[in-house]
Amino acid sequence: MTHFNFRFALNTFIAVLLFLSATGPLQAADTTKVTIGEEYWHNSKLLGAARKYQVSLPERYEGNSRKYPSLYIIDSDFHFLHVASSIKHLTRMGKLPPMIVVGVATLSDFDYVYHTTWQHSNPKEQSAEYGGIKTFNNYISNELIPIIDKAFRTNNQRAVAGYSLGGLFVLNNYLDSTSKFNAFLAMSPSVWFDNMSIVQRFKQIPTISRDVSNLDKAGNKRLFISVANEQGMGVAELVTAIKPKFKDNSNWAFVSIPEENHFSTALPALLKGLEFLAPNYGMDAGELLALGDYNAALNYFESLQQQWGGFQIEWLQAYQFAKYVFWSEQTNKIGEILKSIQSRFPDAHAQIAIQLANGWLKKNQLEKADALIAQVKLAAKKMPEWYKAKADLLTAQGKPELAKALYLRANELAKQSKWSAWEVNGLKP
Structure with missing residues (x-):
């Protein structure tokens, strides 16, 4: 049985107090208001x-x-x-x-x-x-x-x-x-x-x-x-x-x-x-696996469009869908998958292509990642995720200086779109 170490806890508490008294409170310039609306x-x-x-x-x-x-x-x-x-x-x-x-x-x-x-x-x-x-x-x-x-x-x-x-x-x-x-x-x-x-x-x-x-x-x-x-x-x-x-x-x-x-x-x-x-709204990659092939997954997405709030493939659904494609070993069908996405969910085509490219990057399949990134370059020119994926590709290709400018561009676009801090931070290399 684990026992509570009172002496250690007391010493830690005193150390924290001493640190705070030495450093003083953060100045107003170091604070940011968290707003929900x-x-x-x-x-x-x-x-x-x-x-x-x-x-x-x-x-x-x-x-x-x-x-x-x-x-x-x-x-x-x-x-x-x-x-x-x-x-x-x-x-x-x-x-x-x-x-x-x-x-x-x-x-x-x-x-x-x-x-x-x-x-x-x-x-x-x-x-x-x-x-x-x-x-x-x-x-x-x-x-x-x-x-x-x-x-x-x-x-x-x-x-x-x-x-x-x-x-x-x-x-x-x-x-x-x-x-x-x-x-x-x-x-x-x-x-x-x-x-x-x-x-x-x-x-x-x-x-x-x-x-x-x-x-x-x-x-x-x-x-x-x-x-x-x-x-x-x-x-x-x-x-x-x-x-x-x-x-x-x-x-x-x-x-x-x-x-x-x-x-x-x-x-x-x-x-x-x-x-x-919004009943049964949104499945993760593991739950999508149980549905079957990619057509079954896209049919599920389409069924959600009948709900009160409708359905669009957001970045998280695109991320989960890309994981599902890799986990279900359907990467040999990526071409036809993207063609189906373009027909059924055109607004999500670029986002899903980028997430699939990220999957290839994790597997160090740089040529395949490059092809997907290039395929949606025009459609995704205002998407921070595209610049992040391209920068990650350049980094993997040993071109860090070229990648740096794209990381900065991704960060700039995210801030213009008022992304949350955690999302902006995720764009860093």
């Missing part, structure tokens, strides 16, 4: 006041002209940081499609309650504390969304997420036939409000079946509901009402998280909701 204010005509919102963009957003799905999170002063950072991390790890995260701020407890509720149907329970949900929904739909769509490259895939009363707002928005959202994440929604009147409203929606050939707008919407170890939320009654409405349909899900309470469930519920929007 940006905060904005604007004057809302519909609400008649200054309003705040936050935006977190996907990594590598600056280096392309793509349009992205967006996720709006209600009560964002409470939720934005963990939502935006979780999505950024899961996207980086290949578990989610990249998306723009928009935080819809509520500026106080009163502001939050008022703008996520309607007025009680029972006159005895009516209060000035409630009743602003219609106005707030109008603000988001007709003022905030146009601001976001104009300033950032969004597509028509929009999700809205909310927790507690924010979850009630999400459910209400789902029932709104004019909603500009097509995915709804209601985490521990406050169904109890107004004597659970929203349950009766859900009972009135038509039955939605996946068997129809052309799903209408309601059928194409996705709904996620979760509940933790909570009493009196009304979620059980809501789920009972909803189940008969979604026959054989994968566009809704209910998840119980009994190990969490009302306050601890926000992040776990969000992760479940994101998984619902």
Whole structure:
């Protein structure tokens, strides 16, 4: 059994203190702020006041002209940081499609309650504390969304997420036939409000079946509901009402998280909701092996395009796919593989060619690597990865001076595209 060495730990602690006291704290010039997004204010005509919102963009957003799905999170002063950072991390790890995260701020407890509720149907329970949900929904739909769509490259895939009363707002928005959202994440929604009147409203929606050939707008919407170890939320009654409405349909899900309470469930519920929007998204090289040949792998990629957020081969998927090609011993088919990629995923052709070239470089097959790098030179002239691969090739060929200029160019392009520090550092020899 290993014993804790108290004397060693104490001496180490003292040594660290002495070092810090001798060197002093780092100066301001040596510090850099770590940011997950940006905060904005604007004057809302519909609400008649200054309003705040936050935006977190996907990594590598600056280096392309793509349009992205967006996720709006209600009560964002409470939720934005963990939502935006979780999505950024899961996207980086290949578990989610990249998306723009928009935080819809509520500026106080009163502001939050008022703008996520309607007025009680029972006159005895009516209060000035409630009743602003219609106005707030109008603000988001007709003022905030146009601001976001104009300033950032969004597509028509929009999700809205909310927790507690924010979850009630999400459910209400789902029932709104004019909603500009097509995915709804209601985490521990406050169904109890107004004597659970929203349950009766859900009972009135038509039955939605996946068997129809052309799903209408309601059928194409996705709904996620979760509940933790909570009493009196009304979620059980809501789920009972909803189940008969979604026959054989994968566009809704209910998840119980009994190990969490009302306050601890926000992040776990969000992760479940994101998984619902992108099930089985992204396999590593080992998992791709189980699918079969490269056509099976590309068929899998194409199947992901039907998900809410769609699918494009990002750098990580390209890296994993290239590993898969080598591991599955399909390198003799690289020519036809790239031809198929050019046809089915043209935007990923250069990225995959570069990753395959990196595979040849690791095997010291310099001529094969050189051929692939040269093949995509024009298409990849703004890609830092291309300059890095070419520089690595020149280094392997014994031309370090020529390689140095290309390493610098790769670094320069990455910084222009606002790559993360870890990505920029990875471009060094």
